[in-house]
Amino acid sequence: MATTSVATFMIGTAASLGRESSVPQSKPSALRFSSQYSLKNFSGLKAAASVSCESESSFSGKETSAALCASFAPKAHKGNQNFQNSLQPQASFKVAVLGAAGGIGQPLALLIKMSPLVSALNLYDIANVKGVAADLSHCNTPSQVQDFTGASELGNSLKGVNVVVIPAGVPRKPGMTRDDLFNINAGIVRNLVTAVADNCPDAFIHIISNPVNSTVPIAAEILKQKGVYDPKKLFGVTTLDVVRANTFVAQKKNLKLIDVDVPVVGGHAGITILPLLSKTKPSVNFTDEEIQELTVRIQNAGTEVVEAKAGAGSATLSMAYAAARFVESSLRALDGDGDVYECSYVQSDLTELPFFASRVKLGRNGVEALIPSDLQGLTEYEQKALEALKPELKASIEKGIAFAQKQTVTA
Numbered sequence: 001m002a003t004t005s006v007a008t009f010m011i012g013t014a015a016s017l018g019r020e021s022s023v024p025q026s027k028p029s030a031l032r033f034s035s036q037y038s039l040k041n042f043s044g045l046k047a048a049a050s051v052s053c054e055s056e057s058s059f060s061g062k063e064t065s066a067a068l069c070a071s072f073a074p075k076a077h078k079g080n081q082n083f084q085n086s087l088q089p090q091a092s093f094k095v096a097v098l099g100a101a102g103g104i105g106q107p108l109a110l111l112i113k114m115s116p117l118v119s120a121l122n123l124y125d126i127a128n129v130k131g132v133a134a135d136l137s138h139c140n141t142p143s144q145v146q147d148f149t150g151a152s153e154l155g156n157s158l159k160g161v162n163v164v165v166i167p168a169g170v171p172r173k174p175g176m177t178r179d180d181l182f183n184i185n186a187g188i189v190r191n192l193v194t195a196v197a198d199n200c201p202d203a204f205i206h207i208i209s210n211p212v213n214s215t216v217p218i219a220a221e222i223l224k225q226k227g228v229y230d231p232k233k234l235f236g237v238t239t240l241d242v243v244r245a246n247t248f249v250a251q252k253k254n255l256k257l258i259d260v261d262v263p264v265v266g267g268h269a270g271i272t273i274l275p276l277l278s279k280t281k282p283s284v285n286f287t288d289e290e291i292q293e294l295t296v297r298i299q300n301a302g303t304e305v306v307e308a309k310a311g312a313g314s315a316t317l318s319m320a321y322a323a324a325r326f327v328e329s330s331l332r333a334l335d336g337d338g339d340v341y342e343c344s345y346v347q348s349d350l351t352e353l354p355f356f357a358s359r360v361k362l363g364r365n366g367v368e369a370l371i372p373s374d375l376q377g378l379t380e381y382e383q384k385a386l387e388a389l390k391p392e393l394k395a396s397i398e399k400g401i402a403f404a405q406k407q408t409v410t411a
Ligand SMILES: NC(=O)c1ccc[n+]([C@@H]2O[C@H](COP(=O)([O-])OP(=O)(O)OC[C@H]3O[C@@H](n4cnc5c(N)ncnc54)[C@H](O)[C@@H]3O)[C@@H](O)[C@H]2O)c1
Pocket: 098, 099, 100, 101, 102, 103, 104, 105, 124, 125, 126, 127, 167, 168, 169, 170, 171, 172, 181, 185, 188, 191, 192, 207, 208, 209, 210, 212, 237, 238, 240, 241, 268, 313, 314, 315, 316, 319
């Protein structure tokens, strides 16, 4: 099943490149290409829209055969200059991955390299990232890949960047909580966000480094200290929680995977992760036992992977997939798509907590709206879980803010 999906996704991208020549010339080309063609075929990374489910997707049989036909099309067009031009999509966005040599960074860079919306992909790490960049640069997708190794090259890796993704840091080992990572990763995020503030203060910033519940408030404080904080553009990446919730619910209820959409709110650690199963689309009934079992599995899914890897790290491949989906959503929003919704941990006034993960509408300027409707009409179970997560999330937020403020005092 997984193999089929990956193959379809790749072929779908090729198909989208081959189809642009038939697009009418009246619309601006970047928008035309991305929203009507490539993105449909990129739907393996596309979130379901907030109110409707995707029934047609690149995973469907019909789309697959169209994609397969199109992937052979270049033979028929050999020597046709117009067709060659059509293979160059109007990619225009620059993305930087900080921590690109790591377990998440490498597969994430590969998935971003496949995006037709990306023109430049900058890979930064304190470890040597030259090999990763050389390897990726051989993929015949539009973006130019550049490598930047070591602190002296950090600034250059960020110049003119539209989206910065930060998976730099240490992953969890068995027995560690996300909070155990705090002391190392807090400092890494502080330094990297300082460089973002200095070099690309207008960029969307995607924080993956754990504990996200604290590293996002740290990033906010650093940006405030630098006078460039835009709460609409700072995101904690919680997409993996949604991806897991969708997968586990689809498995449990025998639903078509691509149709399932479960909003996940709160934070990104243990009980602060709250899947709102009553808001699942398509509408589905769960027994109390199923709700308890699914909620706990979604909350502990990270630990499932940490234990299975037995000391070799935490989730990397599924995380890269989820992060790539969030990057793709951000790029679609930047590109003018008016129908982009994702769950993310952002500055929020939906609850009394200053940061809270919820579904948000993304636009050219970042968060266009927080979506409150998921939090209305909760079941008793969800309402209790929401109240129960607040003290832990509040403490993690305060820990992050205190860390960032202490740095200013000592500096
Ligand atoms: N948000 C999520 O859902 C989620 C899921 C899984 C893992 N994570 C987190 O993502 C982070 C990375 O995990 P991983 O498995 O890729 O770890 P990894 O150790 O495989 O890779 C981390 C990379 O970061 C680099 N790095 C360290 N310090 C750096 C710095 N100052 N500047 C630039 N690069 C630096 C390392 O050299 C390494 O290449 C961890 O904090 C992990 O907890 C988050």
